[in-house]
Amino acid sequence: MKKFAIGIDLGGTNLRVALVSAEGEIVRKIRKTSAERVFETLLESIDELSRAHVGDNISGIGLGVAGLIDRNRGRVFTSPNLRAIEGLDLVHELKTRFGMPVFIENDANVAALGEKVSGAGRGFNNFVLLTLGTGIGGGIIHKGELLDVSAEVGHMSINAEGEKCQCGNIGCLENYASARAMISRAISMLEKGQESLLKECCKGSIYKLTPEDIYKAALEGDTLSREILREAGKALGVGLANLINILSPEAIILTGGLIGAWNIYVQEAIKEASRRAFKDLVDSVKIIPSSLGDEAGIVGAACLVFMGLSRTNLPR
Numbered sequence: 001m002k003k004f005a006i007g008i009d010l011g012g013t014n015l016r017v018a019l020v021s022a023e024g025e026i027v028r029k030i031r032k033t034s035a036e037r038v039f040e041t042l043l044e045s046i047d048e049l050s051r052a053h054v055g056d057n058i059s060g061i062g063l064g065v066a067g068l069i070d071r072n073r074g075r076v077f078t079s080p081n082l083r084a085i086e087g088l089d090l091v092h093e094l095k096t097r098f099g100m101p102v103f104i105e106n107d108a109n110v111a112a113l114g115e116k117v118s119g120a121g122r123g124f125n126n127f128v129l130l131t132l133g134t135g136i137g138g139g140i141i142h143k144g145e146l147l148d149v150s151a152e153v154g155h156m157s158i159n160a161e162g163e164k165c166q167c168g169n170i171g172c173l174e175n176y177a178s179a180r181a182m183i184s185r186a187i188s189m190l191e192k193g194q195e196s197l198l199k200e201c202c203k204g205s206i207y208k209l210t211p212e213d214i215y216k217a218a219l220e221g222d223t224l225s226r227e228i229l230r231e232a233g234k235a236l237g238v239g240l241a242n243l244i245n246i247l248s249p250e251a252i253i254l255t256g257g258l259i260g261a262w263n264i265y266v267q268e269a270i271k272e273a274s275r276r277a278f279k280d281l282v283d284s285v286k287i288i289p290s291s292l293g294d295e296a297g298i299v300g301a302a303c304l305v306f307m308g309l310s311r312t313n314l315p316r
C-alpha cells in the first residue's frame, strides 16, 4: 500500500500543509496565513487534510518551523517571527491530538531535505541550501544526509564592527544580504532625500517597498536600486565564500523570494565569492536555484516522517 505523510512548512508569513507520498509527490496542498492564531490554524489545517484522506495510509506528521529547534524535546527554542509558538510542546501536542508520530526540524533544514529528495539537490551528496527572504536560513546535506546541526548561516558574522542583529550577534550576514536589509537601506536613503525611481513606485509610501520594487527599478536603470542589490549581493558573496572554504560543497542551492533578482544580486554574490574563496573549491561548486521553490519545505517535512520511521537514509 502506498504511504503518505503530512508535511508542514510553518513560516513567519505562510503556513503550508500538504499530503505527500513517500516518493515526494504532493497529493494535496493547503496554504494559509500564519499571521494570527497560528497554532489553531495549524490544527484546523491538519484536521482538514486528514479528514479528506481518511482511507489513506498516513504514517505521520513532519514539521518544518522558522526558528531554532530543540530537537530533543520537540519544541521551538526561539522564533522571532512566530512568537506565539515559542516554548510550545508542538510534537507532544500534535501527537496527542492526531495519534500519529510527529517530527520537527528547522524550515531551511527541511527545505534542503526536500531539494535532496526530489529537487535540484538530487544529483549531489554534499550541498548547502540558503533561503534568501526576509531573513536568511540554511540547511546542509552532508554525505547524502541532512546534517543534524543548526546551520544558522544567516547569523554568521561578516562584519566584526557591524550592526547589532536581533539574534544578539554583531554584523550578521542577514543584516546585509536579506530582503529586510535591502528595504531598510532603501528607506534610509530615500529619507535622506536621495533621488530614485523608488519614490514613485510604491504608491506614495516608501514604507511599503518590496524587493520586487527594487529589482524592477534596477532593471529600469535606477542607480540607487542597482547599488542596493549589488551591495547586498556582495555581502551574500562573503557568506558564500566562507561556506565554500569551510564545507567545500559540490553545490550551493539558493531559494526564496530574492532569487527573482538573480541577474544582479546573485551574480554579484557569485563574483564576490569567486574573488574570495579558494580557487580550487570555488571552481568545483555549482551555485544554482532550487527547483522546488516554496514546495521544498512541505516535501522535506514529509520526508522527516519516512526517515524517522525507517531510521534509514533518505527515501529512494
Ligand SMILES: [Zn+2]
Pocket (backbone or CB within 6 Å): 154, 155, 165, 166, 167, 168, 169, 172
Ligand atoms: Zn544574527
